[in-house]
Amino acid sequence: MQFLSDNAAAVHPAVWSAMLAADAPDSPYDTDTLSRELDGAFSSLFGRECTALWVATGTAANCLALAAMVPPHGGVVCHREAHIEADEGGAPGFYLHGAKLMLAEGRSAKLTPESIAAVIDPIRDDVHQVQPHAVSITQASEYGCVYRPQEVAAIAAFAKARGLRLHMDGARFANAVAYLGCAPAEACGGVDALSFGFVKNGGLGAEAIVFFEPGLADVVRYRRKRAGHLQSKGRFLAAQILAMLKDDLWLQNGRAANAVAAEIAAAAGPRLLHPVEANEIFLTVSDEERAELRSQGFSFYDWGVDGARLVTSWNADPDHVGALAKAIRAL
Amino acid sequence: MQFLSDNAAAVHPAVWSAMLAADAPDSPYDTDTLSRELDGAFSSLFGRECTALWVATGTAANCLALAAMVPPHGGVVCHREAHIEADEGGAPGFYLHGAKLMLAEGRSAKLTPESIAAVIDPIRDDVHQVQPHAVSITQASEYGCVYRPQEVAAIAAFAKARGLRLHMDGARFANAVAYLGCAPAEACGGVDALSFGFVKNGGLGAEAIVFFEPGLADVVRYRRKRAGHLQSKGRFLAAQILAMLKDDLWLQNGRAANAVAAEIAAAAGPRLLHPVEANEIFLTVSDEERAELRSQGFSFYDWGVDGARLVTSWNADPDHVGALAKAIRAL
Amino acid sequence: MQFLSDNAAAVHPAVWSAMLAADAPDSPYDTDTLSRELDGAFSSLFGRECTALWVATGTAANCLALAAMVPPHGGVVCHREAHIEADEGGAPGFYLHGAKLMLAEGRSAKLTPESIAAVIDPIRDDVHQVQPHAVSITQASEYGCVYRPQEVAAIAAFAKARGLRLHMDGARFANAVAYLGCAPAEACGGVDALSFGFVKNGGLGAEAIVFFEPGLADVVRYRRKRAGHLQSKGRFLAAQILAMLKDDLWLQNGRAANAVAAEIAAAAGPRLLHPVEANEIFLTVSDEERAELRSQGFSFYDWGVDGARLVTSWNADPDHVGALAKAIRAL
Amino acid sequence: MQFLSDNAAAVHPAVWSAMLAADAPDSPYDTDTLSRELDGAFSSLFGRECTALWVATGTAANCLALAAMVPPHGGVVCHREAHIEADEGGAPGFYLHGAKLMLAEGRSAKLTPESIAAVIDPIRDDVHQVQPHAVSITQASEYGCVYRPQEVAAIAAFAKARGLRLHMDGARFANAVAYLGCAPAEACGGVDALSFGFVKNGGLGAEAIVFFEPGLADVVRYRRKRAGHLQSKGRFLAAQILAMLKDDLWLQNGRAANAVAAEIAAAAGPRLLHPVEANEIFLTVSDEERAELRSQGFSFYDWGVDGARLVTSWNADPDHVGALAKAIRAL
Missing domain, CATH: 3.40.640.10 (Type I PLP-dependent aspartate aminotransferase-like (Major domain))
Structure with missing residues (x-):
């Protein structure tokens, strides 16, 4: 994912x-x-x-x-x-x-x-x-x-x-x-x-x-x-x-990616480092939390010591997105 | 063509x-x-x-x-x-x-x-x-x-x-x-x-x-x-x-283009400005002859005052090539 | 000066x-x-x-x-x-x-x-x-x-x-x-x-x-x-x-410029923004103080809002230097 | 020279x-x-x-x-x-x-x-x-x-x-x-x-x-x-x-260098490769002739196989110039 x-x-x-x-x-x-x-x-x-x-x-x-x-x-x-x-x-x-x-x-x-x-x-x-x-x-x-x-x-x-x-x-x-x-x-x-x-x-x-x-x-x-x-x-x-x-x-695809990012952002709530206005989500997550997410199959970039960057695409799989939102809420 | x-x-x-x-x-x-x-x-x-x-x-x-x-x-x-x-x-x-x-x-x-x-x-x-x-x-x-x-x-x-x-x-x-x-x-x-x-x-x-x-x-x-x-x-x-x-x-395609060029070269005979070893043919042709070829639907670049450059592709149409060879012979 | x-x-x-x-x-x-x-x-x-x-x-x-x-x-x-x-x-x-x-x-x-x-x-x-x-x-x-x-x-x-x-x-x-x-x-x-x-x-x-x-x-x-x-x-x-x-x-000239800078630095005392180790002196001076020094004939560059840079040369005039040291002390 | x-x-x-x-x-x-x-x-x-x-x-x-x-x-x-x-x-x-x-x-x-x-x-x-x-x-x-x-x-x-x-x-x-x-x-x-x-x-x-x-x-x-x-x-x-x-x-110096070049050019006559209009002289001279000139103390650049380039300066020594003109005539 x-x-x-x-x-x-x-x-x-x-x-x-x-x-x-x-x-x-x-x-x-x-x-x-x-x-x-x-x-x-x-x-x-x-x-x-x-x-x-x-x-x-x-x-x-x-x-x-x-x-x-x-x-x-x-x-x-x-x-x-x-x-x-x-x-x-x-x-x-x-x-x-x-x-x-x-x-x-x-x-x-x-x-x-x-x-x-x-x-x-x-x-x-x-x-x-x-x-x-x-x-x-x-x-x-x-x-x-x-x-x-x-x-x-x-x-x-x-x-x-x-x-x-x-x-x-x-x-x-x-x-x-x-x-x-x-x-x-x-x-x-x-x-x-x-x-x-x-x-x-x-x-x-x-x-x-x-x-x-x-x-x-x-x-x-x-x-x-x-x-x-x-x-x-x-x-x-x-x-x-x-x-x-x-x-x-182009606009439809942009909307699709944004919608998915918004779904993840809603799950992240106070963890957000920046407002999510496009298709990128920057989160505060600890080393352990990052490891936890990765163990569940999510790939993303570390962002500094205690952060992560997640990017959504025009064709993001709804199941993956749902799973990710759930996983973030569960941290 | x-x-x-x-x-x-x-x-x-x-x-x-x-x-x-x-x-x-x-x-x-x-x-x-x-x-x-x-x-x-x-x-x-x-x-x-x-x-x-x-x-x-x-x-x-x-x-x-x-x-x-x-x-x-x-x-x-x-x-x-x-x-x-x-x-x-x-x-x-x-x-x-x-x-x-x-x-x-x-x-x-x-x-x-x-x-x-x-x-x-x-x-x-x-x-x-x-x-x-x-x-x-x-x-x-x-x-x-x-x-x-x-x-x-x-x-x-x-x-x-x-x-x-x-x-x-x-x-x-x-x-x-x-x-x-x-x-x-x-x-x-x-x-x-x-x-x-x-x-x-x-x-x-x-x-x-x-x-x-x-x-x-x-x-x-x-x-x-x-x-x-x-x-x-x-x-x-x-x-x-x-x-x-x-x-x-790559080699098959190269051969195909070369073969076609050779066919045209054979038709051009003494008109050739350079040996035809690949897929380019450089010919001596007068203004009138160039016009004649173009009137028959062949497109190519002029090369200097009395010349033409023709290039063949891997997927050249045999009919076009045959027609061109014939047209050159008929000049 | x-x-x-x-x-x-x-x-x-x-x-x-x-x-x-x-x-x-x-x-x-x-x-x-x-x-x-x-x-x-x-x-x-x-x-x-x-x-x-x-x-x-x-x-x-x-x-x-x-x-x-x-x-x-x-x-x-x-x-x-x-x-x-x-x-x-x-x-x-x-x-x-x-x-x-x-x-x-x-x-x-x-x-x-x-x-x-x-x-x-x-x-x-x-x-x-x-x-x-x-x-x-x-x-x-x-x-x-x-x-x-x-x-x-x-x-x-x-x-x-x-x-x-x-x-x-x-x-x-x-x-x-x-x-x-x-x-x-x-x-x-x-x-x-x-x-x-x-x-x-x-x-x-x-x-x-x-x-x-x-x-x-x-x-x-x-x-x-x-x-x-x-x-x-x-x-x-x-x-x-x-x-x-x-x-x-080269070394004599360097020493001469340094010596003069040291003399000015001694006069500047707590005004110094950086240690004076070569031939440049960076001072805290107010607008009014800068104006005062300039009115006495000293030219130098402003350095930020409340500072000045003074540079000495190998052939600095001892009288000018003495006058400057005195003027800074008098601020 | x-x-x-x-x-x-x-x-x-x-x-x-x-x-x-x-x-x-x-x-x-x-x-x-x-x-x-x-x-x-x-x-x-x-x-x-x-x-x-x-x-x-x-x-x-x-x-x-x-x-x-x-x-x-x-x-x-x-x-x-x-x-x-x-x-x-x-x-x-x-x-x-x-x-x-x-x-x-x-x-x-x-x-x-x-x-x-x-x-x-x-x-x-x-x-x-x-x-x-x-x-x-x-x-x-x-x-x-x-x-x-x-x-x-x-x-x-x-x-x-x-x-x-x-x-x-x-x-x-x-x-x-x-x-x-x-x-x-x-x-x-x-x-x-x-x-x-x-x-x-x-x-x-x-x-x-x-x-x-x-x-x-x-x-x-x-x-x-x-x-x-x-x-x-x-x-x-x-x-x-x-x-x-x-x-x-600038103009006087230019004239002085030109005058000297003209003197040498006059000596070179038919040997000149280019008209001498400024302060450079290009001559036809054989290897032996170049060697002869150099043996007399004249320094210059070879120019191609059988040539030489000589350049005059604003302060050319009249004796050197006279000697060179004479040497070229004597070749």
Whole structure:
């Protein structure tokens, strides 16, 4: 009974169908029919004109987006526990040619205008210190917490006032929108580029970088090829994304994972370390309790000395979830 | 009737089957069962211990391999028309952090010890000039020509004598081995790392970097993640590769594409610009003749003023091939 | 009465003499007679064989040394307030091709094995996290505090045990050795490469990178040229360094600056924020007190809300120093 | 009797005087009085507003200028024998983060609109090929040949029409202007940034990057620091440059070196491989003749199998020059 991560879950049948249907030969790279449909599909979804490029991984999506916003001598403000800082093997240093991640604090891995200001205000405007050029926030955050539309808007306004670009790592954007129940555009209002994740949510190997500022996409087209991320059979990536967008499958899957997480959260009650707003649950559990859960067949990551991280997937088995909730209550 | 490229052909049914079979949850990245089988599978194939890592594209395979061989201040000798120089959007400059490609000449885009020496012998051994650290050759070459085992061995011996690493871009390694009829190991003898291509040969989005020098793989593990190429559902890439290796499907597909190319080559006769040893045909054809072929429904790339490039795929339609051969004869 | 920094002080007459004497034509870059003397001069000074290269700035010295120790996908542990992190405009990101600075804590900007361990022990040994490859310490530290020989030795032993290289930023190495009264080798025992500063200590534009591990120098020779730091009239840089080494001028100048700082420190008494062990004084002073000092003609940097940083130079005017000491006492 | 290079010649007395006069303490980096005078001095010289930054070497000047013009995924067209391609140890790859040098042909190492077009016209406007973003020309060229004002203007117009920036490597700009007898502005009309060399012409270690497009300078300020080229005692670099500009000392020195070269050229007559327009002479001489010259005490570089390169300096000894001319005539 696997609650380690959503990153290796099964692929949704609709995604498989779309990939198989895309097997008819078409032109290579992103010149095929399906890849050409992405801009339209995302423009419909967000209710405004945007440009979208596929890539295979969230790391590539995040770093390509940021590389279009930040020169090599600049900096990006992100949370100290952001994925780009903590879990991408230094990819931002590679893609941004040595630009600097500037680490901000914030409850549940969320930033605020104030926490960003606390990082950038002390930076002297001289050449001896790296100057910030962008902010990156994660929706939902590393702790499964969701920025409310007004929180995103406040950060966007702050960024704009300071001349900073705004990127959103939306590896779990679906879970965030499912939680908020708002229009997708409201969950990322004012953002210049969004890494829209599908792999953790039923996809196989395709994420979208959605640019609300089109000049950025033009740069990323070159950078994507230069990074070896322009797959020749790109139609299979486009097919995955279009299948996920169709009939809001992405949102349904996000809701499914969230619902399951909520069930576990209810069982965990006062043990919760962070509000459960998406599909991640962070618990206080002792060594003995962790051992007990594992002895019952549940797999998950330790989180610090007395904690655990559990992640639910779009296709979580209700029996497993019920069993887990029961086991947690019984601790 | 498409002869533009092999890079967007259909995926082989056995590859699809293997991918679908891999859908059961497993651990993420390259810690799954299938990914762990790669080293063994390639060690069997090559009859010696080697390490293999999957990536999605040939560009990533080539550049990750080279990045493990060449420091940022070094250089790589390759043919002036090599893919890494001409068609990868500057990816070597990115992955190798500004290392230099040193361009050599050679008939049919093949190098020889002599043509490599012609590039590196004039380089003074001082800090004002970039020093070569590796050689990269392409099997089969950009013009579909194949290095004989003794030709590879001569280059490998030369490289070793000069203290240079040797990389082989094997985007069409299958076609080369099919042509040579030798053991795979003989087609790449003395090579430190091989980009073993599957995408042009029935795969969907998976290539292997095969390291015959294991220290290189250790570096590339980090670099692959850093480049955003460590897919979380990596089992689907491993599945593709294992399916291609099973029962030598890769070789069968290579043979099929070669056979078709040979049929067209026979029709082209004296029009051939290069020997047809793999699945690419380069012809002399006038503007009028190109127009004539296109009017009959054949698609292909112009090659210079009076030439054409035609590429065959593993699943070429015999009727299309017959029609093309006939059309060429009739010109 | 300038106490802003030692970085713009006058050039020592012996340095001028040596530069003027070096004007006779010699061979370019570092092939001249004087540049060839550096290895011997530093080997004598440190009582062991070492290799030394000149560069114009401390930033270049630090970053070139580190670039030879750390691959682009690696990391360097340094203090959160180290010069390489806070004041070099992102130069490590540039020279190390995106490698990561890993920020450690420590009183008075000094590291210990424990503070280094606190940073690296939580790093999982997997490809998702950047792995440390080196440690950089500053002698004297950013707060003018000096590592005792046994402190350096403890860090060196720890680094060696963890497989990490050790770099020392010795922009004020002279002040540190002057304070310690030990052999220069003891002040940097176990270090792989030392940035030995002269510019803040009577030089014009020359620092030495001293390699106790010769393989590193071989790489840096290429990297220095590649960074545009191989001056064609390098004899003038070598001349400066040799003049500073002659008769221990570097040490005399360091002592002179320290002595003056000690005089001011004595006046400051309980206002001191850090022990004064080199030529920097950090004081608690209120806004009003800062204004009062400035109104008397003293220039210095504010340090936070209620502090000031004063730096003394090798050629500080005794009258200015006396006046400052008196003014501080009178606050 | 040294004719190896102008790069290690003596420093002009006026430069020494200016440096010694600059020894009075001033503020650090480029905030001192002298550094602030550079913009005005160059604006006067060129008769238009421009911005100028000092750096220690021509390599740094060239690469910093180009880095402000070309993104990491772009390219720079230069001559196959340009210094940035052949003699800077791969510095453009470092500073431009892997951007590509695109090598053009041209008599005497000079480019023309046609030779640039021959390189860039075949580049497809797609992401698989690196796109050109700038052109770099050398005034005087690697073979000591000078672009006439109308030649520069033609290249500038071509570059503008193609959306390319234009950089001029003016390591020997003084020699070029001395030869042309025109206003300095005419020798670099339409150029976006000029590396104005002084080190080969009587300076010690200071070159200027002159920006005719001010936005570029703003980027380079950060990049210069990031590259470790912002010397803290920058006033000594500014002093050198201002001394060279005063009373057109740069031009006098250029004329002196040119005059001497012309004297040798007259002696060489039909042996000349290139027109002698600056301070470099390329001769046909056999092995025996080279040996003969060397036996008489003349030092110079071999140039290919049957050639020699001789370079004259601003302070060439008339007796040496006379002796050389005589020796060449006597061959």
